[in-house]
Amino acid sequence: MxxxxxxxxxxxxxxxxxxxxxxxxxxxxxxxxxxxxxxxxxxxxxxxxxxxxxxxxxxxxxxxxxxxxxxxxxLIKDIKWDKDKCTHCTACVSVCPTDAFTVIRETMQVVFDRDKCIACGLCVSLCPYHAMEIIL
Ligand code: SF4
Ligand code: SF4
CATH class of the missing domain: 3.30.70.260 (ACT domain)
Incomplete structure (x- = not known):
């Protein structure tokens, strides 16, 4: 098969x-x-x-x-960032292999760029606030 x-x-x-x-x-x-x-x-x-x-x-x-x-x-099909759950703790930023997260220096806010994400899943278990969701 x-x-x-x-x-x-x-x-x-x-x-x-x-x-x-x-x-x-x-x-x-x-x-x-x-x-x-x-x-x-x-x-x-x-x-x-x-x-x-x-x-x-x-x-x-x-x-x-x-x-x-x-x-x-x-491979996970897709990843969703729940903006409302994100506390901008930046824990995910350094783990992402494709730099899909950016920290805006002025506001210290984290921004997620979906186009850069390869859905590797590394950030999902790491986010303490469950802001990164797997879509299967
Ligand atoms: S680890 Fe989670 S809560 Fe922290 S910045 Fe990343 S997405 Fe937001
Ligand atoms: S799933 Fe992987 S590529 Fe996408 S944001 Fe998380 S760590 Fe980065």
Missing amino acids: MEKKKLVLTFPHDLLDKPITYHLIKDYDLIVNILKAKITPKEEGVLVLEVSGKKTSVAQGIAYLKNIGIAVEP
Whole structure:
């Protein structure tokens, strides 16, 4: 049975050079489409991939990624910022790999730019006021 999955990979700096997409294609016979790639300010890599192939191969490919120390999460469809719940605490700002949050210096208000968001989900569990919502 064939399967297609969109995945968010987060990996440490020392794995940035590893040819992971090559391994997924060659060793697991998967079709890999890179949707986004980004290095965070903390020098972590975030890669959003669409992976398709045999169901067992997709599972094996994911197991391979996890085994070498990569965090693998399914891609969330979209993220919603609830402006009314946001207290502008700025906790989310440094974690976002695509700089989707900006702090307006004059007012110390946080602004969310939806167009920059890749829906990686990193800010969701981090926001203490549940202002970032997952839309599945
Ligand atoms: S962590 Fe939550 S409350 Fe704090 S600035 Fe970000 S969205 Fe707003
Ligand atoms: S989900 Fe949150 S951390 Fe991820 S890109 Fe969007 S705003 Fe940034």
